Amino acid sequence: MIGAIRTGLTAMLQALKVFAFRHFYRFSSARSWRGQVGPAPFTDMQVPAAGGTIGARLYPNSQGGAKPLIVYLHGGGWVIGDLASHHPFCEALSEATGCSVIALDYRLAPEHPFPAAQDDCLAATHWIAGHSSRLGPNDGRLVLAGDSAGGNLAVCTCLALDAATRKHILGQVLIYPATDHYSAGFDSYVEKARGQLLTAAVVTWFWDTYLAGLPPDAPAAQRAFPRRSPNTGTLPPTLLVTAENDPLRDEGRAYAGQLGEAGVQVRFHHFDNAAHGFACSEGRSTHVQLFISQLTSWLSGLDKPIEERQL
16 A cells, blocks of 8 residues: 555656656746747647657748758757747747748657657657648758757657658757666766756766666667667767767767767867857857857758868
């Protein structure tokens, strides 16, 4: 009887924690970006995914006919985040790059633990690649982009795509991505354990909630960790950024090096005074403006011969 009560209380506290985190994330994003972007036209829609269909939000840009379509995967530790939390950033992204953007509302843990989010992003990207002509002005090519857990999902999606769909992928944008489990032993989990909104304890909770008891060394779990993939060299040109005040700092740096060693064309930028979340949760800060400038420059170089690209 006591055990059942404890289990019920634990589940209740978990549900309350998830509820609070999700609402805080939406609120803080809206507050940070208030009055700084939009209103821009957008369309809410449903796209096929592993779970049947998932929500998506399309931001068409009239200048996008000669540009790739950006497929954006939001961050939030696979537990929080949604179309609302990243709405201002996606507006700013479309406005600054001239690209049409489609954001995906993949399923979240704990209601839908791993691999639901990965399966949704993979299925939706496959559908988008085959139906890009319906999704605002674009040239038929895709750039997969995401922040934090969304960066993880972007690269995991690229790694899992079939050869026919991969031909549509022009590049990937990984914003302070999660690339390995917290047990990998990176120093930043200790050096940056506290002192910013994303603490090492929160990252641990995100991973534990996402994996839902699946051990990180289990064969089924390996596709959650891009650093462990044997197929790194198949990835498209990559823009990868990291933040100094971030438990994920060192694994992002390590992954940039791994990409380069595998022969991937990678442009890496480290933001010395920024915290995890800066790109999507600070409004038009100096860091955000610099990142968007770097992104725009990187996108414009993707059509150049490799030897002419700024690496």
